[in-house]
Amino acid sequence: EAQVTQNPRYLITVTGKKLTVTCSQNMNHEYMSWYRQDPGLGLRQIYYSMNVEVTDKGDVPEGYKVSRKEKRNFPLILESPSPNQTSLYFCASSFDISMNTEAFFGQGTRLTVV
């Protein structure tokens, strides 16, 4: 089954404790990206990657890191989480930048930083 898998689905952590949210897709997609969703703000793109070893900042990259060492994986790293990073996070992938084929989203990760 074609899918994007995020883990964990829910996470509560403390300020400053490094964490990683994993994202994996099994569709050989080139384009992957991360978003955060906050009430009244919609989804905002954090980082995106057009292919292996190619990553670029989205609209809200501060406080986040990503890597794309393999085509299927695109982890989101919070080196020192802060309460303002409490949010709902989505990973997504599509075959190419045009998203001409369907874009697939993960199930979301609800992160709470206390």
Next chain:
Amino acid sequence: AQTVTQSQPEMSVQEAETVTLSCTYDTSENNYYLFWYKQPPSRQMILVIRQEAYKQQNATENRFSVNFQKAAKSFSLKISDSQLGDTAMYFCAFISLNFGNEKLTFGTGTRLTIIP
């Protein structure tokens, strides 16, 4: 930088009626895609419909259709014969196809409720 505006935070309509959700965007580019995504209570993001900017013909997917006005930078979604399962948040989104600016930008969403 491009922006996407959805001016209707919430809407409701009776089942079987037609509803139109509005979306405007601002960009200086000519080569881009526009999308409508649906997010039901399950939180899953589901692509409803997409429109290529170079196509003049409005996209249609079953009960969903768009009114794409490129000059006005408007991209509204029409849902015909609305069903209870259409209750969800709807997001309009824009992506540029120009090198170095391939960010996907979403609007703030419209919460649509279908009333039985």
